[in-house]
Amino acid sequence: MALISCKSVSLAYEGNTIVKDLDFTVNSGDYLCIVGENGSGKSTLMKALLGLKPPSSGKISFGEGLHKKNIGYLPQQTAVQRDFPASVKEIVLSGCLAKGKFSPFYSKNDKQTAKDNMKKLGIDSIADKCYRELSGGQQQRTLLARALCAAEKLIILDEPATGLDPVAAAEMYDIVRMLNKNDNMTVIMVSHDIEHALSEASHILHIGNTPLFFGTKQEYLNSDAYKQLSGKGEAQ
Amino acid sequence: MSIFETIAYYFSFDFVRYAFIAGVLVSLCAALLGVSLVLKRYSMIGDGLSHVAFGAIAIAAVLDIAPIYFTLPVTIFVAIILLRMGQNSKIKGDAAIAMLSVGALALGYLLMNVFSTNANISGDVCTTLFGSTSILTLSKQDVYTCIILAAVVILAYILFYNRLFSVTFDENFASATGTHSAVYNLALAVITAVVIVIAMNLVGALLISALIIFPALSAMRVFRSFRSVTVCSAVIAVVCSLSGILISIICDTPVGATIVAADIAVFAVFAIAGKFKKA
Numbered sequence: 001m002a003l004i005s006c007k008s009v010s011l012a013y014e015g016n017t018i019v020k021d022l023d024f025t026v027n028s029g030d031y032l033c034i035v036g037e038n039g040s041g042k043s044t045l046m047k048a049l050l051g052l053k054p055p056s057s058g059k060i061s062f063g064e065g066l067h068k069k070n071i072g073y074l075p076q077q078t079a080v081q082r083d084f085p086a087s088v089k090e091i092v093l094s095g096c097l098a099k100g101k102f103s104p105f106y107s108k109n110d111k112q113t114a115k116d117n118m119k120k121l122g123i124d125s126i127a128d129k130c131y132r133e134l135s136g137g138q139q140q141r142t143l144l145a146r147a148l149c150a151a152e153k154l155i156i157l158d159e160p161a162t163g164l165d166p167v168a169a170a171e172m173y174d175i176v177r178m179l180n181k182n183d184n185m186t187v188i189m190v191s192h193d194i195e196h197a198l199s200e201a202s203h204i205l206h207i208g209n210t211p212l213f214f215g216t217k218q219e220y221l222n223s224d225a226y227k228q229l230s231g232k233g234e235a236q
Numbered sequence: 237m238s239i240f241e242t243i244a245y246y247f248s249f250d251f252v253r254y255a256f257i258a259g260v261l262v263s264l265c266a267a268l269l270g271v272s273l274v275l276k277r278y279s280m281i282g283d284g285l286s287h288v289a290f291g292a293i294a295i296a297a298v299l300d301i302a303p304i305y306f307t308l309p310v311t312i313f314v315a316i317i318l319l320r321m322g323q324n325s326k327i328k329g330d331a332a333i334a335m336l337s338v339g340a341l342a343l344g345y346l347l348m349n350v351f352s353t354n355a356n357i358s359g360d361v362c363t364t365l366f367g368s369t370s371i372l373t374l375s376k377q378d379v380y381t382c383i384i385l386a387a388v389v390i391l392a393y394i395l396f397y398n399r400l401f402s403v404t405f406d407e408n409f410a411s412a413t414g415t416h417s418a419v420y421n422l423a424l425a426v427i428t429a430v431v432i433v434i435a436m437n438l439v440g441a442l443l444i445s446a447l448i449i450f451p452a453l454s455a456m457r458v459f460r461s462f463r464s465v466t467v468c469s470a471v472i473a474v475v476c477s478l479s480g481i482l483i484s485i486i487c488d489t490p491v492g493a494t495i496v497a498a499d500i501a502v503f504a505v506f507a508i509a510g511k512f513k514k515a
Contacts, residue, residue: 071412
């Protein structure tokens with residue numbers, strides 16, 4: 001049983017169907033990049049995977065004991081967050097709320113999890129700093145550490161390198177690769193940076209203009225979808 | 237009489253003690269809610285709701301219903317509608333709030349004029365808008381209502397503090413990890429409506445949103461974590477309402493406006509302190 005399987009899923013945004021008959025599976029340890037132009041339904045698909053928005057038809061099912069709550073999610077930054085008075089520690093800890101049982105306060109376990117994840121991403125030294133005073137890369141790492149507190153097997157990243165300078169962006173990709181390789185964390189990343197997607201991912205899902213494509217990276221390089229995009233199709 | 241004797245003399249009256257208890261508790265609740273409202277960019281909702289409450293009071297007066305039984309449901313209802321509008325990207329939330337609040341003001345004033353039961357209309361209107369001495373005429377029952385309400389709000393705030401933080405900071409993440417953001421937003425709107433209706437007695441419809449936004453804004457000038465901002469705005473709210481009521485009794489100034497003036501003074505001090513802290 002795959003970690004996630006999507007069967008003939010259709011997605012609608014404000015009443016318009018934007019993605020039709022999508023079939024794909026994600027297995028444990030995969031690194032899937034979802035690529036496509038702006039407005040092609042990448043974000044809508046991600047919301048569907050997270051259970052924030054049901055697909056208009058079809059079925060998304062989880063296997064291997066994966067629960068919606070235990071997906072680590074790295075959203076794009078919102079305007080609200082840019083001047084939010086919160087310490088790194090507070091934000092990372094809030095990822096532990098996903099762990100289920102209602103309790104008004106954080107347990108010792110939660111605090112340890114948060115600490116471990118901050119250490120892993122190299123932000124333990126700025127734990128008491130204010131979020132709004134951090135660099136873009138540090139902010140992203142804070143949000144990723146929060147996602148890891150919630151995640152057991154899977155993280156979903158929404159354009160994690162957007163707005164970062166090249167160095168910070170490269171660091172971000174390094175971290176995600178490390179999580180995928182060393183911690184066997186399954187990764188689903190939404191991106192419009194095809195180049196990086198191709199160098200990092202094991203699988204590619206191309207949505208938006210038909211033909212939709214899903215397969216391994218190697219298959220994608222030989223596919224019509226890629227040729228169309230890179231312009232190589234027309235050259236032949 | 238020295239100033240302390242004057243204060244001691246005033247405190248020997250029940251109604252003064254009641255005013256202090258109610259004033260402090262209501263400001264405390266408003267300030268706690270304010271932190272989330274300001275950060276979620278909902279400041280205007282507080283303002284809009286208070287105007288709606290004014291309109292509702294006018295209608296209640298015309299229909300001759302006890303204001304609280306009419307104003308409270310109407311304000312809660314509008315709070316929920318405003319929240320839904322905020323989520324709907326097709327209607328611009330700020331325009332909707334502006335429309336609603338001036339609309340409610342105009343209709344309220346119109347109704348008060350047309351169906352006036354009192355010769356002194358402008359006095360009535362002024363009282364509803366800017367608060368009156370009614371805080372000094374609270375009954376024991378009013379005070380109990382205040383205490384129960386405040387206890388519920390504060391207890392809920394402590395129990396749900398971590399989740400409220402998560403929802404305030406990042407609604408999408410909170411929803412994705414199993415926190416029901418919509419429920420928290422709804423609860424926030426409803427509690428805000430309740431606090432506004434109760435606090436209207438204290439500072440009046442036009443000034444209530446000052447109690448909500450000022451403590452949070454002041455705290456944010458200086459403090460850098462959510463917890464310290466929350467604690468600080470609670471402290472500011474208590475200090476400002478205490479000193480505001482005290483000054484208004486001693487100097488014979490309007491209660492609501494004096495409390496808000498104290499809030500403004502604190503904001504100025506914190507804004508300057510914040511500048512120095514950064515430098």
